[in-house]
Each structure stands twice: as structure tokens, then as C-alpha cells.
Amino acid sequence: MRYQAKVMTVASTIEEIEFDSGSETEARHFVESSGVRLLSLKQLRGRWNQTADSASFNLTVFNQQLYSLLDAGQPIVDAIQVLGLNDKRGKHRGIYDALLLSLRQGHQLSDAMAGLPSVFPQLYVAMVRSSETTGTVRASIKRFMQYQYQVDGIRAKLKAAMTYPLILLSVGFLVISFLLFYVVPRFSIVFEDVSSPNQTSMGFVQLWGGFVRHHSLWAWSGLVMVVFVLTTIIFHPGIRTWISRTILKIPVIGERVWVLQLARLYRTLSMLLHSGVSVLTAMKMTEASLSDTMKGRLHTAAIAVSEGHAMSKVMSECELSTEVAQRLLLAGESSGNLDEMMERIADFYDQEVAMWIDAAGRIIEPVLMVGIGLIVGVIVLMLYSPIFDLANAV
Known part of the structure; x- marks a missing residue:
């Protein structure tokens, strides 16, 4: 602000x-x-230039x-x-x-x-505060830089994977809107006086084209409403939270998103532990950077750890680890290198997510192209089929 x-x-x-x-x-x-x-x-x-003048x-x-x-x-x-x-x-x-x-x-x-x-951020302040007691502020700042670099790397990969599909969806939406709100109404004028019961392919063109021509205010208002709803879905925090929870319930996609969140959880814990923050304090601080679903489970895990339970067992019971993570946590508890093991867990999850993003991108992009092409093709076919019918009738 x-x-x-x-x-x-x-x-x-x-x-x-x-x-x-x-x-x-x-x-x-x-x-x-x-x-x-x-x-x-x-x-x-x-102010129209507020965004440009107030870079974060x-x-x-x-x-x-x-x-x-x-x-x-x-x-x-x-x-x-x-x-x-x-x-x-x-x-x-x-x-x-x-x-x-x-x-x-x-x-x-x-x-x-x-x-x-x-x-x-609170995590950054806690890390600096812990390093001040040991005189390693410079090392902690470097560690936080590495943490940011790793987190930003996965975020950049996600953005890169989403960019092309979003461009396809945006261009497809514009093309389909142009056909429905500009081309179809003009074609409907041509077919208005020559329609017959045998020419069923003219039905949609005449029905939709006539509606847009005679009720243009309602038609364009509907288009604006669709754009407004899509924008609200993208930028409204409450709706985005609901969408995130819904995505987690999808069998395949939800599992990958959960693994991505686990990677962030373990990387944050690793950074704080390596900076000298206690386990319980690190768990409580990490809650603020997690989704609501994971935040509640981590809070339950922190209570169990404070009661003396082993962290490897607690994280497994709260569904905050996988088989690989549990094995590494056990090794970290026995060797006293819990921070190093958590970093290895985060690296393992990041690699898994990166491979899944690459595979998903190779599938989603052609599927979107085919889907948009089919929709545009159907609309164009409905426009030209009546012309073919009229030619055959003659």
C-alpha cells in the first residue's frame, strides 16, 4: 500500500x-x-500509476x-x-x-x-536472530538466499509450465468469443429468410445469432460476466483457497500438489534447524507459510513432538511424510543430522515434482490445442453446413 x-x-x-x-x-x-x-x-x-510507482x-x-x-x-x-x-x-x-x-x-x-x-518474513527474522548468538549472520543470510533460490526455482518451473496453456486458453477464448458474438450473428442474417424444416443445421446459427442481434446488451453483459467470474476465481483469496482444497482431492493431481507442499515444509524446517532454531519453534514458524490443510496437521504434529514422541513417527501419523521421508527422518534422528535429512527429503520431493511438471506439460498442451481446435471446428462447421445444404437444395 x-x-x-x-x-x-x-x-x-x-x-x-x-x-x-x-x-x-x-x-x-x-x-x-x-x-x-x-x-x-x-x-x-x-492512482493510475500506483502500481508502477510502488514496486514491492x-x-x-x-x-x-x-x-x-x-x-x-x-x-x-x-x-x-x-x-x-x-x-x-x-x-x-x-x-x-x-x-x-x-x-x-x-x-x-x-x-x-x-x-x-x-x-x-517471520522465518527470516527468526533465522537472523538465532545466528546473532553465534556470530554467523553472514552464513545465515547466504543460507536464506539458497533457500529462496530453491523455492523460486520450483515456482519458476510451475509458472513456465502454466504459461503456454494459459496463452492457449486466452487465445482460444478470444477466438471463440469472436465467432459467437461477431461472425455467427452476421451469418444468421443470411439464413434468416431461407430456413426450412429440413435444414436443421441452421438452428443454432439462427437461434444464437438472432439472440445476439436482438438482445445485444444481454449477450455482451453475459460475456462481461463470464470474464468477471474468471477473474474473480483467479485473484480472490477465498476462492483460490477453496480451489486448492478441491485440487488436493483429485486423485493424481492432488497427490503431486501435496508433495510440492511437503517439499516446501521440509525445506523450511531444514533451513530453520540449520540456523539453530529449536524443532518446536521451527514447526510453529513454518505453519504460517503453509496451506490451511497442512497447517492444521503440522500443528497437531508439533503438539505430539512437544509431548516427547519421535518426529519420524509423528510426521507419518499426521500424513506429512512418505515412506522415503520417514526412512530419512529415522536416519536423521539416530545420527543427529535432522536438518540435513530434511534438506535431502525436500530435494527428493522437488525432483519428483519437477519430473511430473515436465510430463504433465507434454500432455496438457496438445490436449488443450485439440480441445480448442474441436470447439472452433464445430462452430465453423455449423456456419458452413447450411451453405452446403442450400447448394444441394438448388
Whole structure:
């Protein structure tokens, strides 16, 4: 969200600044942490260029730059200051100023990040906080970069697999809409005066074409409604959650989606455990990044682990592991390398999902092409069949 604040600077001048923030409370924290006095704050709405002007804070780039500076021997305060100066356009100056003020007041980096929850995820803050006690902040940042890279890799593969089918569906929808709302009504005018009981192929063309010509407002309103419903299904969080739950119930697809979620679960747990976070704390933190179905099962598993049950047994009973995962968890418990075993489980699941995505893409794309081609072919056949009937009648 984009906010506009009127502030009084140290030089007693009144200025207006615009910045991005996750909430009004965080926006106030941004301004007050910058060493100025907040006079008024309002959220900007309805700007046509709001999306372009308010690019979200790129945590991946921030991590890469921060790691490079720390690896070069820069202190944390100096590194944050350099990153703030590097923000030439000043879009995220409030974030860097808030971090710098908190650090200069004697707070740890994790405490400074915890004050900006919409910028720094809870998992990231917990990882940094654990590494501060051992002096391995730089190593933890590098570990989180690797975690992001692996998660983004699977996400990119999913997006790449979905891109071509979505293009096919979009083009197919446009072509079919053009035929139904432009071509068919004009063909129906030609057949209107020559139809006969023997020419049944004209039925749909005349019926639909006449409806569009005589009730164009209703027809186009229906098309707009279809587009609106599809857009709502894609972007509405509640509907997307319901669709996700429904997909999990589909025999083959649901199993693959579940494996994908398991990979994210074990990779997150592995990263937190490797950073020094306790098992129970890691399980509780990981809940926030999971779907509702998996979140409830992980919560049940955390309670069982707190009661002293073995994690390998608990994860199996809560249906949060497969046979391979259970074997690796048993090995991790016996050797004390639970974080390493969880990373291996995540890698195994990621490979399995990647192979399934490639196989599914090779099947879905031709099926969509054939399906769209058949629909377009049927419509074109209904348009030209009456012409053939008229030619035979003559």
C-alpha cells in the first residue's frame, strides 16, 4: 500500500513524502524511525500509476547486496547505510532509515527487522536472530538466499509450465468469443429468410445469432460476466483457497500438489534447524507459510513432538511424510543430522515434482490445442453446413 505523510524535519520545515508500507502502524513506524515528526498520514488510493510507482521491496536483491557487503568485511550498520544510499529513487528509504535508527539505538539486526513485518518474513527474522548468538549472520543470510533460490526455482518451473496453456486458453477464448458474438450473428442474417424444416443445421446459427442481434446488451453483459467470474476465481483469496482444497482431492493431481507442499515444509524446517532454531519453534514458524490443510496437521504434529514422541513417527501419523521421508527422518534422528535429512527429503520431493511438471506439460498442451481446435471446428462447421445444404437444395 502507498502512503503519503506530512512531516516536520529537524530543520523545522514541512515536507510531504510518499512510501510503501504493509499497514498504517508500520507506516507510522517508518516515519517516526526516520527522526522526523509525523503531522498527518493518509493512504493513497485510485492512482493510475500506483502500481508502477510502488514496486514491492525485493528481499532477494537486498539479501544478495547485504551478503556481498558483509563478506567484504563491512559492519552491519555501514552495510545498511550503503544500501540506503544506493536506493537512488528513494522508494524504500523509510525501510533503511528505520533499520539504521534501530541499530544505532543498540538493537540487534533481528529486532530492527522484526519492526517491519511486511518487509521481513517471520522465518527470516527468526533465522537472523538465532545466528546473532553465534556470530554467523553472514552464513545465515547466504543460507536464506539458497533457500529462496530453491523455492523460486520450483515456482519458476510451475509458472513456465502454466504459461503456454494459459496463452492457449486466452487465445482460444478470444477466438471463440469472436465467432459467437461477431461472425455467427452476421451469418444468421443470411439464413434468416431461407430456413426450412429440413435444414436443421441452421438452428443454432439462427437461434444464437438472432439472440445476439436482438438482445445485444444481454449477450455482451453475459460475456462481461463470464470474464468477471474468471477473474474473480483467479485473484480472490477465498476462492483460490477453496480451489486448492478441491485440487488436493483429485486423485493424481492432488497427490503431486501435496508433495510440492511437503517439499516446501521440509525445506523450511531444514533451513530453520540449520540456523539453530529449536524443532518446536521451527514447526510453529513454518505453519504460517503453509496451506490451511497442512497447517492444521503440522500443528497437531508439533503438539505430539512437544509431548516427547519421535518426529519420524509423528510426521507419518499426521500424513506429512512418505515412506522415503520417514526412512530419512529415522536416519536423521539416530545420527543427529535432522536438518540435513530434511534438506535431502525436500530435494527428493522437488525432483519428483519437477519430473511430473515436465510430463504433465507434454500432455496438457496438445490436449488443450485439440480441445480448442474441436470447439472452433464445430462452430465453423455449423456456419458452413447450411451453405452446403442450400447448394444441394438448388
